[in-house]
Structure formats: structure tokens, C-alpha cells
Amino acid sequence: MPLDFNQVGQQIKRMGGDLRQTANEHDQLVATAWANLEKESPRWEHWARHAEENYLRSPWLLAAPAEPITNRYRLPKFAPNYCLAAVDGSQIDLDRHWAVECFLINLGLVTIQYGQQPYSKLHSVPALHYNDQELLLRDKDGRSYKMAGALVHAERDTREGIALASLAQEILATSTAPLVAMQDGTLIRWSLSGLDPWVRSHFLQRYLDQGLAALRAADVPTCSYISHPKAPEVTGIARLIAKPILNNASKAEGIIDPYPGINDTKLFGNGWLGDGERSALFKSLSKINVEEYGEHAIYFFYLNVGAELARIEMPEWVAQRPEWVDLIHAVAYDQAHRGGGYPVALARAHEQAVVRESDRRVFRQMIEQALWHARLSNGSSLKQDAKAQVRV
Amino acid sequence: MQEQRIGEVIEASSTQWTTGAYELLNAPPFGSLIKAGCYDNDLCVYGLVYDIRTGSRDLGGKAMVRGGRRYDGSEFYDDQIYSEHPDLAAVLQTEWSALVIGYERAGRIIHYLPPQPPTVHYSVHLCDDNTVHRFTQHCDFFRMVLHANLPIVDELLGTAIRNAAELQANRREYELYAGRELARLLRDDYDRLRVLVRMLTS
Numbered sequence: 244m245p246l247d248f249n250q251v252g253q254q255i256k257r258m259g260g261d262l263r264q265t266a267n268e269h270d271q272l273v274a275t276a277w278a279n280l281e282k283e284s285p286r287w288e289h290w291a292r293h294a295e296e297n298y299l300r301s302p303w304l305l306a307a308p309a310e311p312i313t314n315r316y317r318l319p320k321f322a323p324n325y326c327l328a329a330v331d332g333s334q335i336d337l338d339r340h341w342a343v344e345c346f347l348i349n350l351g352l353v354t355i356q357y358g359q360q361p362y363s364k365l366h367s368v369p370a371l372h373y374n375d376q377e378l379l380l381r382d383k384d385g386r387s388y389k390m391a392g393a394l395v396h397a398e399r400d401t402r403e404g405i406a407l408a409s410l411a412q413e414i415l416a417t418s419t420a421p422l423v424a425m426q427d428g429t430l431i432r433w434s435l436s437g438l439d440p441w442v443r444s445h446f447l448q449r450y451l452d453q454g455l456a457a458l459r460a461a462d463v464p465t466c467s468y469i470s471h472p473k474a475p476e477v478t479g480i481a482r483l484i485a486k487p488i489l490n491n492a493s494k495a496e497g498i499i500d501p502y503p504g505i506n507d508t509k510l511f512g513n514g515w516l517g518d519g520e521r522s523a524l525f526k527s528l529s530k531i532n533v534e535e536y537g538e539h540a541i542y543f544f545y546l547n548v549g550a551e552l553a554r555i556e557m558p559e560w561v562a563q564r565p566e567w568v569d570l571i572h573a574v575a576y577d578q579a580h581r582g583g584g585y586p587v588a589l590a591r592a593h594e595q596a597v598v599r600e601s602d603r604r605v606f607r608q609m610i611e612q613a614l615w616h617a618r619l620s621n622g623s624s625l626k627q628d629a630k631a632q633v634r635v
Numbered sequence: 636m637q638e639q640r641i642g643e644v645i646e647a648s649s650t651q652w653t654t655g656a657y658e659l660l661n662a663p664p665f666g667s668l669i670k671a672g673c674y675d676n677d678l679c680v681y682g683l684v685y686d687i688r689t690g691s692r693d694l695g696g697k698a699m700v701r702g703g704r705r706y707d708g709s710e711f712y713d714d715q716i717y718s719e720h721p722d723l724a725a726v727l728q729t730e731w732s733a734l735v736i737g738y739e740r741a742g743r744i745i746h747y748l749p750p751q752p753p754t755v756h757y758s759v760h761l762c763d764d765n766t767v768h769r770f771t772q773h774c775d776f777f778r779m780v781l782h783a784n785l786p787i788v789d790e791l792l793g794t795a796i797r798n799a800a801e802l803q804a805n806r807r808e809y810e811l812y813a814g815r816e817l818a819r820l821l822r823d824d825y826d827r828l829r830v831l832v833r834m835l836t837s
Contacts, residue, residue: 321707353722361721519706549706580706581720583699591722594693 265504272502273513276481277313283484284313290480291526293487298528300489302498306476306525309542309562318519321573324358326420328463330407331427331592332399335603337378337391342614345373346395347606350406351595353588356420357577367595368406382441397435397446404454411463423574424458426467427589430541430556431532447535455539459560464567468575468586472545472554475506476527507545508552516547521555521572524562544568548576550584638760644671645730647752650783652682654759656729662687666794668762668770669733671753677740680753681762681770682733683780685791689729698727733759734783734791736776746775764802771799774816781820789827793834800835810835 291307335347354364380388435443458465485501522545542562578586646653702712738749780792803809821828
């Protein structure tokens, strides 16, 4: 049945009014948070230490400032003569209702060079996995894990990082323009946090060793771009300043949040950063970043790209080189402008990688045809058939 | 001389086909004679170029305005837009339609519909002067163009005749020959004939 827009319309109207009131309250909270952050900004080293010592006890996600908290940087002067490597991925997950168990990972790889010798190369690399070795992960104790759902997602993330390193190495062999490697989304593999330690390590170590370490060895400024970020880590510093005494008991009991509903986008999105300006650098204190990333620990800054606030992440070995941070600042802004608000190279990588519903249908038909040619049963489950067709 | 390979067939029927250009914006002029290959190697199909267009490769994609002032104050327009956005060459595609006006088999040109349409993904070549001269020696293809259900057939035929006439040793004689053929085919449609004759003589 179609949606009853009469009823929904009234609810949406009510929602608009409520949100306006919440926004007014949030503006007040953000103003208070900035007043405290400005006051404590010169003591950034103290708060960095305090956050690093307490990130496990804190009920809120925290970041450690790498410089005075309220530092801001204008868009660096920049001649747009650079090469950008970008990767994105998508997958067709294993579906137990299908006639055959398999999954597919499709990576979109993009090279765009600007300046004196402009060129672009866009392509995608699909990989189908169907045999037992690929469908089951086995740890040293013989326990097995089915490659489905979160694990296929983790495999895709890992491959994106490795593919970005390979693409950057290929470009370096032929181009002399300054190269930047960029990924979509976060470099912190949050999604691995909830997995079994062996499984987490299986994906994360490959990502760090063959992805970030390879990029470091190739001396490539590497970053990721997060559009419309929801992270609350810098706001976490403001919360820590407001409630500096933390202990495990307070976490269990739940300290009252001094800035409810505020995240970093709300914090930095109130005009604090002008068009093209970036924030100070911060180190993420998410558990997986602190405990497993080692020399690749992820730092970030916020950037006002004009149309929105973006979060730019980079490994520690990039954050430690100011000329690379400047280059990434300028390239991220330039890319967002060329792409109408979102980096054009990432948009192109997504277009290469995305598997649309029509592609999924063709993929499924091809598999059924292959099974038919091999004289194998192509019977999918009746539940799957029922979902594919509305019977009236 | 080898004829220039300019694209490949991306959609085909017995009466017309679509060519995707190998190089963005590089389409043959309206009314040019082109030929497309078939999986039947003996056969090649001839057509006249019409409806040249450039747009997104992606279904539903749409080009957006990109020129103007950059954030650094510089301005860029026209070909500079393509330099500023090198990815456009990979996401835009130039293509054109061709009206089928004959075919060639075993070295013989025939001004009728071919037994098979061009094959999708086979090469499309721009015909050289020699081939245009050979193909347009006779006017039998006029009938196929005039009877095509397209809004631009008169302009298409007029352009094709003018192109053919330019390659003739005696241009005036060819125009008279073409004019007589048009008068025969359009004897019941004086207005249309007048427009076409004016195109030939202007």
C-alpha cells in the first residue's frame, strides 16, 4: 500500500518544529564548548596526555590534540599540478538462498592528473570467489569463519587499501607530478572492532602491511575523505574538559553528558572554519587505532570545503610532515570544488565500483546460465523466488 | 589508403545504427558517408551520419555546467574545461546515428537494405573520397533517404549530394543528374523538391 502522506505530512511538520528548537539548544551548547576549548587550547599537551591516559575509561570517544586545539589554517597557496590515485569498492555478498555460494568484490580504480599533462584512467576490477578456501577462513586452531556479511565487507575494505598502494606504485613508475592517494570514508577500520580477535587481525594486518606500509614505503601522501562526518572525538575533548575526572565506575554509572547531541560537525560547522580553512590536527583515540595501528595511527583534521564540512584522515607518518598536510589540505579542497562539493576522483571511483541492482540481476542470471551449462542444479530457495516477485 | 577507423557500432538495426566514437567530440560531419563491419566478413554496410550527440556514458547521467570562476579567482571556459577536468574524457561519450543506405558485398555496391545489420562492437570507418565517389556514382540511394521516417531527411540528402558533387570531375553535370532524379522521386511534392534543389544550388 502506498504511504499515507496526509499522516506523514503532519508528523514531518511536527518534526520540523522540534528540530528547530533542538538546533537552538545545540547552538548554545556549541558556543559554551568553544569558549572552554579556547580557554584550554594553550594547555593542549595536558589534554592530549589526559585523553590518552583515559580513553578506555571515558564514556565518550576522545581525540588527542597534536597542537593547540583552536589552531586554524587557511587554504595553502597551491598550483593545481598533481596526480590523484583513488579507490572505492563494493560487493555482492554471499547469499545462502542462491543456488551457489559465492561473493564478488568490485574495486573502482581512478587516476587523474591535473596541470601540464592532464589525463585520466578509470577502470574497475571485479573478483569472484566461490571455492572453499575462499569462502572459509580457518585459524590456527582449525576454527572456521564463513566469508559473509561483515567479513566480506572487511575483505573489501582490506582490498581497497592494498589496491590503493598498488595503484600509487604504478603511477609513480610513470608520472613525476606530486601524487596523493585518497580513499573514501575512514581509514580506521571501526567495523573490525566487534570481530573475533583472530579475524580482526587477519584483515587488519593485511591492510596495514600491504596497504598503509606499502604507501609509506613508496613515500606517498595518503589520506581519506569523509563527507558529512558524524564523529564526536573533538567534542570528546570538550566533554573531557567539562568532566575531567573519569573512572571506570563513572563510565558504568554514566556521567551526564555536558554536550548532548553535539558532534564534531556541529562543533566545527558553526562558522568556526571559513571557506577553505582547516582545523588543527588531532589523533583519533578509538581503541582499534590506539592499540593496533602502531606507526600508522590515524590523525585527522576538519576542512570547510564550502558546501560542507569534511573530515580528512591520514596516518601518523603523513601527519608528521607539514608539507604533506598542506598538500592534502589543498588537494582535498581542490577536488571537492572540481566535483561540485565532493572529490571528483572519489565520485569517479564510486561510479566504477558500484554494483547496481540491474548488475546484480545480470550477475545472477550469468551464474544460473553457467550452472545450467555445467549441468548443475540452479535451484535457488523458494524464499528467494518469493522475494523476487510480488504475487497478486 | 586505409580508411580511418572512427568508432564502433553500439546499437544496430536493419535501417540505422549508432556509433560510439573512439575519441570524445571527434565525430564525422553531418551527412558524411560511413561504413560498418559485419560478422559476415564479406559484408559491409553504408550509412549517412545524422544526430551527432555527446553526453554521459552512464544511463541517467547528465552533464553539468563547469566553466566560470574558480575558487582561486581564475576563469576557465571551453577547451580549458576539458583540461581542468581530465576525467570528462572517460565519462562522456560522443555518438551518432547513421541511416543505412546500402551495402557492399564482394566488391559490389548495392543501394538496398543489407541482409544483416552491422554487428554491435564492429568497427566503423569514415569513407574516403574514393569510396564516396564509388558509392554516389548512382542515385538509387536517394529513394531510401527520402522514404526514411526521420525529420531531417531532406537536409541529410541535400548534404550527401553536395558532398558527392564536390568529388565529381564535372560538378554541374552531377548536380543536374541528381536534380533530375529528385524531380522524378518528388514529382508529387513540389514544395519539398524546391527546398532540396535550393540546397544544391546555394
